[in-house]
Amino acid sequence: MFSQREKTVVSTAVIAAVGVGFLYVFTKYRRGIMSRLKTLNQRDPLRGQQVHIINTADECRVVVEKLQKHCQEYNVLGFDCEWVSHQGKRRPVALLQLASHRGLCALIRLFTMNRIPQELFNLLNDDNIIKVGVSPYEDARVLREDYRLKVESTLDLRYMAERAGLEPLGIARLANEVLGLTLDKHWKVRCSDWESPELSERQIKYAASDAHVAVELFKKLSYKLVPQNQRTNKRYHSTRTKPLYHNCLMQAPDGELLCTCDCRKAEWYVERELGDLVCEEPYTVRLRFEPAGRAVDEASRYYLNTKENICVVCGANESFNRKNIVPRDYRKHFPVIMKEHVSHDVLLLCAECHQRSSIFDERLRQELAELCSAPLAGQKNGSKEIRIESMAEIRKAARALLHNATKIPPERRQFLEQRLLSLLNSLGARPDAETFGLPEQSQSVQPRFTELTPTILEEYSNIDISVHNELYCSHGERVVDYFKQIPGGLMQLERRWRVHFLQNMRPKHLPSLWSVDHTYKRTSDGTATGA
Numbered sequence: 001m002f003s004q005r006e007k008t009v010v011s012t013a014v015i016a017a018v019g020v021g022f023l024y025v026f027t028k029y030r031r032g033i034m035s036r037l038k039t040l041n042q043r044d045p046l047r048g049q050q051v052h053i054i055n056t057a058d059e060c061r062v063v064v065e066k067l068q069k070h071c072q073e074y075n076v077l078g079f080d081c082e083w084v085s086h087q088g089k090r091r092p093v094a095l096l097q098l099a100s101h102r103g104l105c106a107l108i109r110l111f112t113m114n115r116i117p118q119e120l121f122n123l124l125n126d127d128n129i130i131k132v133g134v135s136p137y138e139d140a141r142v143l144r145e146d147y148r149l150k151v152e153s154t155l156d157l158r159y160m161a162e163r164a165g166l167e168p169l170g171i172a173r174l175a176n177e178v179l180g181l182t183l184d185k186h187w188k189v190r191c192s193d194w195e196s197p198e199l200s201e202r203q204i205k206y207a208a209s210d211a212h213v214a215v216e217l218f219k220k221l222s223y224k225l226v227p228q229n230q231r232t233n234k235r236y237h238s239t240r241t242k243p244l245y246h247n248c249l250m251q252a253p254d255g256e257l258l259c260t261c262d263c264r265k266a267e268w269y270v271e272r273e274l275g276d277l278v279c280e281e282p283y284t285v286r287l288r289f290e291p292a293g294r295a296v297d298e299a300s301r302y303y304l305n306t307k308e309n310i311c312v313v314c315g316a317n318e319s320f321n322r323k324n325i326v327p328r329d330y331r332k333h334f335p336v337i338m339k340e341h342v343s344h345d346v347l348l349l350c351a352e353c354h355q356r357s358s359i360f361d362e363r364l365r366q367e368l369a370e371l372c373s374a375p376l377a378g379q380k381n382g383s384k385e386i387r388i389e390s391m392a393e394i395r396k397a398a399r400a401l402l403h404n405a406t407k408i409p410p411e412r413r414q415f416l417e418q419r420l421l422s423l424l425n426s427l428g429a430r431p432d433a434e435t436f437g438l439p440e441q442s443q444s445v446q447p448r449f450t451e452l453t454p455t456i457l458e459e460y461s462n463i464d465i466s467v468h469n470e471l472y473c474s475h476g477e478r479v480v481d482y483f484k485q486i487p488g489g490l491m492q493l494e495r496r497w498r499v500h501f502l503q504n505m506r507p508k509h510l511p512s513l514w515s516v517d518h519t520y521k522r523t524s525d526g527t528a529t530g531a
Helices: 004-028 030-041 057-073 118-125 136-147 157-163 171-179 201-225 263-271 298-304 351-371 389-403 410-428 454-460 475-484 489-505 518-522
Strands: 050-054 076-082 095-099 104-109 130-133 154-156 248-251 257-261 275-279 284-287 320-324 346-350 385-387 466-468
Touching: 050 057, 050 201, 057 076, 057 104, 057 118, 076 136, 076 201, 095 201, 104 201, 130 136, 130 201, 136 154, 154 157, 154 351, 157 171, 157 201, 157 351, 171 201, 248 263, 248 275, 257 298, 263 275, 263 284, 320 351, 346 351, 351 475, 351 489, 389 410, 389 454, 410 454, 475 489, 489 518
Parallel strands: 050 104, 076 130, 130 154, 248 284
Antiparallel strands: 076 095, 095 104, 248 257, 275 284, 320 346, 385 466
């Protein structure tokens, strides 16, 4: 038997040996262990997913009720559709996918229903619930054609991605870049039979993930669109350290009130001896010259109002953002006369109302994009550069073979080599190869790529994968040009944005005399039409 002292020595030796062994293993496999720990610590964006396959109207009512409850907490739904094409013709939508922020994924098999319940019509037509996805407007269009389902408040995630400084990519690429997820986008499942009596496990996962990922992308992109100094978890810090409205008074030489203004503007006149300070509180400046105009009508009297530093929607008295009711990307293309007095369309919103308003704005942008043939980013001809996917595949394969050939399994390497040769020869045979920025040797009419030399791999690993879009014109400029040509001109565009703001945000604290027809009232001769 061991004595107590011997037992202690043995225990210490065992612990030391285990410790040394752990350090050896950890040191040898540190990279893999740390990578695994990092993966385990990352939150799975699709955790908690609950998939419901809906075949009947009764089942649809039940799941729609649950989705409605979830939308009361977070008014966003992931939105997508699947259908079957036969001999080049599209059949009616077979599957409608909706997902809530809680991970409830409803796969609604529309083609199996004798009658679509009113509850689904109401959910899709609710303009307070944002339906997000990639090309959701197109999915909404086919649902309207096939089932008379009107889908309101769609939002294309590609537009949000561009606003967040990312490329307007497809949902799989966005999921990979933003969420670190790899989606199954194999053509065999994408083009599979969505009208089959039973959906396969792969089809179910594909369909549910598309809708669920859309919601998670919206959350992430929304967060990116709020500057870091404006957010902390779900609370927002003040976004303005100074009030927007100082309510200083500007008078004509005879003492008649001309307008209210900020301190900087009032002090500018005093410093240049163009006006005299006549009162400190409220800060009042009397001009030494006759102004160009006076407040003679209702539109002009708007500028005499004392304005409160509160959110015009909810009345919050902190955490403000300036809201341009007519967005700058439209206003900057207006004629000079309509750029004057734009303060009428600059209002205060708290950070939460501002973010909500911006989301509603995307819906009107998409409506204008269709009406005016003015594509948004991510839509055809909506970007300055056109990404050539085949060129991107060539560059990716060339780089992999050039830099990592020894690390790639033989079977995979052989596939990449054959695929790259096939792409090079097919593109090189095209008469417009120069358009795609291909090196000279690939532009022959009879391509002869039979092997991949280091020189070829080096050359193609550095090719441009985008070309300049000769048809590009900014969305805002196209919309403005369209409205210049119609009756009412740009005043109609201005009015449309103002009405949109009133209907969606329902502001309770607008300044007195604020009007959707402000420009028309201010320019009685109609010179601000922009025609």
